Amino acid sequence: MKLQRVFIALTALLISSVARADWTLNMPRGVTDISQEVYGLHMLTLWVCVVIGVLVFGVMFYSMFKHRKSKGAVSSNFHESTKVELAWTLIPAAVIFAIGVKATYTLADMYNFEESEVTLEVVGYQWRWRYRYIDANAEQEVSFFSSMSTPRDEINNRLEKNENYLLEVDEPVVLPTGTKVRFLLSSADVIHSWWVPALAVKKDAIPGIVNEAWTIINEEGTYRGQCTELCGKDHGFMPVVVEAVSPEEFEQWLAEKEQAAIELAELNDREWTFDELMERGEQVYGSACASCHQADGSGVPGAFPALANSPIAVGPADGHLDIVVNGSRGTAMAAYGNQLSDADMAAVITYERNAWGNNVGDMVTPVDVYNFKAGE
Amino acid sequence: MTTATHDHDHDHEHHGPAKGLTRWLYTTNHKDIGTMYLWFSFAMFLLGGTFAMVIRAELFQPGLQLVQPEFFNQMTTMHGLIMVFGAVMPAFVGLANWMIPMMVGAPDMALPRMNNLSFWILPFAFAMLTSTLFMEGGGPNFGWTFYAPLSTTYAPPSVTFFIFAVHIMGASSIMGAINIVATILNMRAPGMTLMKMPLFVWTWLITAYLLIAVMPVLAGVVTMMLMDIHFGTAFFNAAGGGSPVLFQHIFWFFGHPEVYIMILPAFGIVSAIIPAFARKRLFGYSSMVYATASIAFLSFIVWAHHMFTVGIPFLGEAFFMWATMLIAVPTGVKVFNWVTTMFRGSMTFETPMLFAICFVVLFTIGGFSGLMLAVAPADFQYHDTYFVVAHFHYVLVPGAVFSIMAGVYYWLPKWSGKMYNETLGKVHFWLSFVGVNVLFFPQHFLGLAGMPRRIPDYALQFADFNMVSSIGGFLFGASQLLFLYIVVHTIVAGKPAPAKPWEGAEGLEWTVDSPAPYHTFSTPPRID
Numbered sequence: 027m028k029l030q031r032v033f034i035a036l037t038a039l040l041i042s043s044v045a046r047a048d049w050t051l052n053m054p055r056g057v058t059d060i061s062q063e064v065y066g067l068h069m070l071t072l073w074v075c076v077v078i079g080v081l082v083f084g085v086m087f088y089s090m091f092k093h094r095k096s097k098g099a100v101s102s103n104f105h106e107s108t109k110v111e112l113a114w115t116l117i118p119a120a121v122i123f124a125i126g127v128k129a130t131y132t133l134a135d136m137y138n139f140e141e142s143e144v145t146l147e148v149v150g151y152q153w154r155w156r157y158r159y160i161d162a163n164a165e166q167e168v169s170f171f172s173s174m175s176t177p178r179d180e181i182n183n184r185l186e187k188n189e190n191y192l193l194e195v196d197e198p199v200v201l202p203t204g205t206k207v208r209f210l211l212s213s214a215d216v217i218h219s220w221w222v223p224a225l226a227v228k229k230d231a232i233p234g235i236v237n238e239a240w241t242i243i244n245e246e247g248t249y250r251g252q253c254t255e256l257c258g259k260d261h262g263f264m265p266v267v268v269e270a271v272s273p274e275e276f277e278q279w280l281a282e283k284e285q286a287a288i289e290l291a292e293l294n295d296r297e298w299t300f301d302e303l304m305e306r307g308e309q310v311y312g313s314a315c316a317s318c319h320q321a322d323g324s325g326v327p328g329a330f331p332a333l334a335n336s337p338i339a340v341g342p343a344d345g346h347l348d349i350v351v352n353g354s355r356g357t358a359m360a361a362y363g364n365q366l367s368d369a370d371m372a373a374v375i376t377y378e379r380n381a382w383g384n385n386v387g388d389m390v391t392p393v394d395v396y397n398f399k400a401g402e
Numbered sequence: 403m404t405t406a407t408h409d410h411d412h413d414h415e416h417h418g419p420a421k422g423l424t425r426w427l428y429t430t431n432h433k434d435i436g437t438m439y440l441w442f443s444f445a446m447f448l449l450g451g452t453f454a455m456v457i458r459a460e461l462f463q464p465g466l467q468l469v470q471p472e473f474f475n476q477m478t479t480m481h482g483l484i485m486v487f488g489a490v491m492p493a494f495v496g497l498a499n500w501m502i503p504m505m506v507g508a509p510d511m512a513l514p515r516m517n518n519l520s521f522w523i524l525p526f527a528f529a530m531l532t533s534t535l536f537m538e539g540g541g542p543n544f545g546w547t548f549y550a551p552l553s554t555t556y557a558p559p560s561v562t563f564f565i566f567a568v569h570i571m572g573a574s575s576i577m578g579a580i581n582i583v584a585t586i587l588n589m590r591a592p593g594m595t596l597m598k599m600p601l602f603v604w605t606w607l608i609t610a611y612l613l614i615a616v617m618p619v620l621a622g623v624v625t626m627m628l629m630d631i632h633f634g635t636a637f638f639n640a641a642g643g644g645s646p647v648l649f650q651h652i653f654w655f656f657g658h659p660e661v662y663i664m665i666l667p668a669f670g671i672v673s674a675i676i677p678a679f680a681r682k683r684l685f686g687y688s689s690m691v692y693a694t695a696s697i698a699f700l701s702f703i704v705w706a707h708h709m710f711t712v713g714i715p716f717l718g719e720a721f722f723m724w725a726t727m728l729i730a731v732p733t734g735v736k737v738f739n740w741v742t743t744m745f746r747g748s749m750t751f752e753t754p755m756l757f758a759i760c761f762v763v764l765f766t767i768g769g770f771s772g773l774m775l776a777v778a779p780a781d782f783q784y785h786d787t788y789f790v791v792a793h794f795h796y797v798l799v800p801g802a803v804f805s806i807m808a809g810v811y812y813w814l815p816k817w818s819g820k821m822y823n824e825t826l827g828k829v830h831f832w833l834s835f836v837g838v839n840v841l842f843f844p845q846h847f848l849g850l851a852g853m854p855r856r857i858p859d860y861a862l863q864f865a866d867f868n869m870v871s872s873i874g875g876f877l878f879g880a881s882q883l884l885f886l887y888i889v890v891h892t893i894v895a896g897k898p899a900p901a902k903p904w905e906g907a908e909g910l911e912w913t914v915d916s917p918a919p920y921h922t923f924s925t926p927p928r929i930d
Contacts, residue, residue, distance in 0.1 A: 049866060050851040053783055060779075068780045075770035078734075082741055083763060089745045090759070095681070101748040105683040114738045115731055122727045125777060130720055132779040137716040152556075181859060183465040191464065192861045216552040217646055219711060219786060223852045228782045230712045232647060233551065234640020237713035254711075254786040254854040256545045258552060259471045262857030328538065329472055358556065 054223055057245040057270070061226035063132045071125055078118075139238045142208035146199065149211075150218030150231035150253070152360060153260035153317065157199045159280060160210070166287040168280060171365070172197050173313050174263045178321070181263075193250040196313060198267035202276035203243045211237040215360060219255035222268050230255055243270040258358070259329075260317055293369040294392045300376070303389055307377025310370045315378075318358065323382040330358070334382040343390055346375055347398045363399060368392040418920050427522070430514030432499045433918065435521050437817070439496025440810070442524060444886070446488030447803075449532070451879050453481035458841075458875035461868050466859055474858035475543035476535060482546025486664070487571045488528050490798065493806045494667040495520075495578045498606050500817065502582060504911040504918065505600045507591025507927045512584035513577075520577035527570035534560035545856060547657070550638035550649040554630045561631065565624045572617045579613035582606055591910070593929035597688065600909050602670030604691050608698045609666045612659045615702075619656040623649065647712055654705035662701045665797060666694055668765075668805030669736060672758045674909070675812050676740050679755035680747030681906035686739040693732035693739075700729045710781045719778050726776035730769065737766050752904075753827030757808035760800055760835055768796030771846065786856075789849025795842045799878075804834070807885065814889065815903040819917030820896025826888045833881035840874025 055065045093099040147158040151171070158169035175196045179185040188194075201207050211220055213231040220239075221228040224247075229239040243249075251266040271279065312321065318330040323339075325332035333339045338346050350371065353361030362371065372392045379386040419425045419434065429435060456477045460468050469477070499517065503510055511517045534541035539558035542548065553561060586607045590599070599607075626649075629635040636642020638649045669690075677684045684690065706714055706722040714722075740762050749755070771793040775784050784790060807830075815821050844867040849855075853864045860868065902912040910929075914922045 049847070050863060051847045053850040054852070064779050064783055067777055068774065068783065071774045071777055071780065075773060079766065079770065082737060082766070086741045086744060086759075086762070089741075089747065090749060090751075093680075093745065093747050093749055095748045095750045099746075099748045101680065101682040102746040103683075104746075105685050105687070105743075107686075110742070111686055111689045111735065115735055118734045119728075119731050122730055122773075126724055126727055129723060129777045129779055133719060133723070134716065136779060136782070137719070181466055183467065187464060187862060189862070192859060216556050217549055221854070223783060226779075226783055228711050228785060232640075232712065234645060235647060235713065251852070252854050252857075256475070256549070256552065256856045258543075258556060259475070261475075262471065262854075262859050326470075326472075328540075 056224045056226050057243055057247065057249070058225050058241050059244070060132070060136060060241070061224065063135070064226045067125075067129055067132060070128070074121060074125065078121075136239075139208055139240050142206040142240055144202065144205055144207045145210060146201070146207055147210045147212075148199075148220050148231060150213040150215075150220070150257065150264075151365065152215050152258050152358065153253070153264040154313075155199075155218075155220070155264065155266060156214075156365070159283075164284055166284055166291060168283040168287055170197055170283075171313070172199060172267070174265050176263075178316075190250070192263065193252070193265045193267070195265055195267045198248070198269040200269045200271060200276060200279050201241075201243060202273040203246055203270050205273055205276075206240060206242050209239040209241075211239065214365075216257045217255050218253050218257045218264070220251075220266060221254045222249050222251035222266055224249040224251075225268070228254060243268075246270050246272060263317070290367060290369075294367060294396070298369070298372070298389075298391055300389045303373045303376040303391075304380060306370065307373035307375070308381070310366065310374040311377050311381075314362065314366065314374065323378070323384075333378055334384060339378050340384050340386055343375070343379070343388060343394070344398065346379065347371075347390065347395065350375060351395075351399060368395040368399075371395045428518070430510070430518050431920065432503050432511045432514070432517065433817075433920065435511075435517050436496045436498075436500030438521055439492050439499055442521070443489050443491075443493035443496060446484050446492070446528060448882070448886075450481050450484035450489055451882060453477045453484065454875065455879050457481060458872040460858055461860070462872040463869065464860055464862055464865050469858070471858045472540060472543060475545075475856070476541045478856050479542045479545055479548075480532070480535065483531065483542070484528070485798075486546060486660070487568075488524075490664045490802050490806070491575060492524060494606075494609070494664070494802075495575075497602075497667065497671070497806070497809050497813075498578075498582055501813065501911060502585055502603055502606060503589070504816075504914065504922055505603050505909055506586060506589060506594055507910050507923045507929070508585060508589035509921060509924045509926075511581050512589055513581045516577050517581055520574045520581065523570050524574050527567045527574070530563050530570075531567040534563050537563070547653060548627075549653075550627060550630070550646050551640075554627050554638055557631070562628065565628050568624045569621055572621045575613050576617045579610035579617075582610040583614070586610075591923070591926040591929055597691070598929060600670070601673035601684065601687070601690055601694075602667065605666040605670030605673075605694050608694050609663050612663050612666075612698055612701065616656045616659040616663075619652060620660075623652040623656065626652070647709075650709050650712060651706070654708045655702075657708065658705040659698075659701040661794075661797075662697060664802045665765075666698065668761065668802045669694060671805045671809040671812075672740065672761050674907075675754050675758040675808055676743050676762075678812070678904050678907040679752060679758075680744045680749050682743060682747035684739070685742040685745075686735075689735055690739055693735045696732040697729060700725060700732070704729065707776060707778075707781070710778050711785050723776060723778040727773065730773050730776075733769055737762060737769075748906075750905075752811075752824060753822070753831055754808045754812035754904075756828065756831045756835075757804045757811065760831070761804045761808065764796055764800030764804070764838070768793055768798075768801055771796065784849060786854055787849035788845040788853045788855055791855045792842050792845035792849060795845070799842065800835075800838050804838075807834075810889070812904070812907075813911070814892055815899035816911055816914075816916050816918055818893045818896065819899055819915075820892050821899045821903060822888055822892040822896060826884070826891070830881060830884045830888060833884065834878060837874050837878030837881055841871055841878050842874070844868075844871045844874075 053068050145160040149156040154171050154173040156171050172195045175194050176192050180187045211229050211231040213233045218231040225241045227239050227241050229237045249268045253264040319325050319333050323334035351363040353359050369392045372390045372395045375390045537560040542564045544553040626637040636644040638644050638646050704726045707726040775781055848864055848867050899916045901916050
């Protein structure tokens with residue numbers, strides 16, 4: 027009786043989960059010619075395996091049912107045949123040769139990096155991506171970080187998870203359709219890997235090495251992927267989001283970003299009030315620092331020091347600038363000198379010195395940051 | 403021959419094992435050392451399995467529930483290291499210790515004192531490795547493949563203990579391998595030519611050469627890490643002129659042969675069990691030997707198929723793809739030979755046979771996904787996803803681990819002199835079989851759908867298959883406690899076993915009593 031009830035409950039659970047489930051079984055076909063080819067290769071190899079499997083296991087299960095001792099089977103005596111051995115060496119070799127030839131052509135396509143129209147630099151950081159549109163003619167190059175935007179409360183089960191849970195970023199990378207885009211990949215710290223399944227592009231981003239990849243996206247849309255090389259604590263939390271738009275839209279977007287970049291550069295030169303720095307600093311802190319030091323500056327005991335009431339954050343400004351600009355060797359604290367603009371650096375340091383009970387009262391300006399970097 | 407052994411036992415009765423703890427500490431007896439290796443590996447299997455349970459429990463649902471990402475990474479790392487170096491490899495060495503001298507008609511291993519040493523340094527290595535979990539900054543958290551610079555510049559301080567532990571494990575493996583080579587080449591009974599050796603002996607001979615070739619490479623790569631971390635070198639540090647990719651080349655030059663180190667002895671076990679229960683000679687013995695040697699050779703020239711996405715040049719990529727696909731040919735030969743051995747045999751399905759048949763089927767499935775992974779363009783989609791996790795767990799769990807279990811059920815009557823409970827053995831098999839497939843088969847789908855490996859939390863579209871996989875994991879994990887019970891129950895309360903409990907079994911090990919006397923073949927048998 028009791029068992030029956032458990033069984034019914036389990037079945038009900040199973041049915042309900044099947045009803046709302048996403049039981050995706052196969053690789054996506056993707057939205058590029060290459061991804062379609064890769065899908066074709068995948069299916070070809072899969073079917074070859076299925077056919078071989080059915081034949082081999084067919085024979086095996088046949089003898090398991092027919093040639094059992096309990097059915098009176100008497101064992102035969104044969105145990106060698108060079109002909110048979112040769113056959114099952116050469117036939118599989120031929121099948122594999124056929125797959126190999128097809129695969130080699132696709133591989134050669136994937137390695138043809140020539141004649142690209144847009145070059146995107148992708149740099150991995152613990153734990154976000156920096157994108158830069160390389161264009162020698164631009165007045166101000168467009169470059170920005172793309173960090174996961176899923177709130178920590180969703181990860182910690184305090185908020186309901188949204189549809190794009192863990193696969194959403196604050197600023198997606200925008201690419202034009204029908205255009206050959208070349209990717210140059212590298213890393214600022216450990217090895218990361220940039221993967222967008224719909225494009226069949228996966229390439230490692232390795233410190234000290236610049237890797238190449240390319241794509242031509244056929245359809246507009248939003249394509250999501252993730253970092254696929256273990257890169258430390260937040261490896262699971264550095265998604266890739268590609269927004270594919272028409273070339274016209276892309277040009278317009280790029281022009282706007284360029285204008286914004288020019289304005290951002292001007293921020294370094296303007297005068298700042300304390301309140302403005304605090305406000306901007308809180309935003310910068312949220313995207314650059316909070317994943318380790320936590321939103322309330324409490325850190326993670328044993329792994330990431332607290333900033334609230336820390337000797338550095340309430341000590342002399344130079345020491346504080348030093349650790350944020352240059353990082354701390356041998357720890358997870360990265361050097362942010364090249365990651366943040368002078369204005370953002372000034373803002374975040376001002377914020378850290380005056381938030382969560384820290385009350386130094388001083389303010390660090392973009393000019394201070396500039397002078398600190400220049401004085402080194 | 404049996405009579406000769408009996409006489410010999412009477413002569414040497416005063417040479418039985420010493421009493422108490424010192425028997426195990428000082429022993430140079432291959433059977434004692436084999437037993438210790440097997441129990442040690444089982445303990446490590448349970449420890450590594452516990453870590454796997456933590457992983458599967460965290461992945462049961464999306465979101466972080468039980469552990470934080472830092473600890474999760476330590477669990478995946480330690481699970482891999484302990485299963486590879488602590489469970490699978492020592493288990494095979496234990497089987498080799500027990501069976502190789504008895505299979506070739508030798509009185510013991512060629513180098514018994516070294517045999518003792520190679521076992522006894524292992525518990526220290528793993529105690530040290532496990533203790534890193536309690537150190538400040540935690541244990542190794544960079545994956546069992548420990549790619550630099552995550553394992554050097556960015557590693558927790560405990561990495562130095564990890565390096566030392568790997569050195570000790572390497573030394574143990576090299577000593578074990580030298581011992582096996584020396585035993586097989588020098589101590590075969592008169593008339594036992596190389597091509598008359600049981601396949602388990604052959605596969606272990608080839609495995610031992612692989613070990614001697616690549617364990618020093620592993621020692622080299624961890625030493626280079628040590629230098630980078632403590633002595634200011636920059637082998638793997640781009641800022642100092644080194645290259646993180648160099649690490650991967652060296653690691654996988656060790657790592658790929660290592661994969662075959664964990665599967666070749668399994669081929670040997672299965673090649674002993676299938677003929678025994680099909681009551682028919684192994685089909686294509688010599689082709690089995692050549693296929694094993696080919697696989698071993700090829701294992702040295704395929705390492706970069708683990709690195710298709712690191713940006714090696716087109717020709718390199720193509721070479722490693724072709725070489726890798728070639729491995730399917732000798733591997734296929736082995737599978738065809740096993741199936742043909744069963745064909746028109748007279749089969750019964752006791753527990754060892756069930757595990758062996760399951761090995762053939764599920765290892766082949768792992769081989770199929772291996773062929774798919776070899777296709778470089780497609781590998782760009784599979785690489786570092788759960789598809790890879792599914793692939794190597796299929797070859798390692800229902801592959802290597804099931805072959806070890808098959809071997810244990812097959813030879814346990816010889817070791818203990820007692821029969822295990824057949825019904826319980828079959829229950830253990832079916833629970834493990836269902837568990838392992840529910841656990842790992844859905845991981846193929848997860849990988850194809852785009853779930854990266856080594857992540858503590860995942861997007862919502864991966865939720866359902868992860869839950870299924872976790873349920874399978876818990877079932878498989880719990881079933882192994884039954885295995886422990888069966889083995890203990892056999893030793894304590896099993897029914898006495900005859901010298902040859904399996905009707906169709908062949909080989910010298912069945913010519914001695916059950917349990918095998920403390921000393922066997924002091925006078926070598928003659929083989930004709």
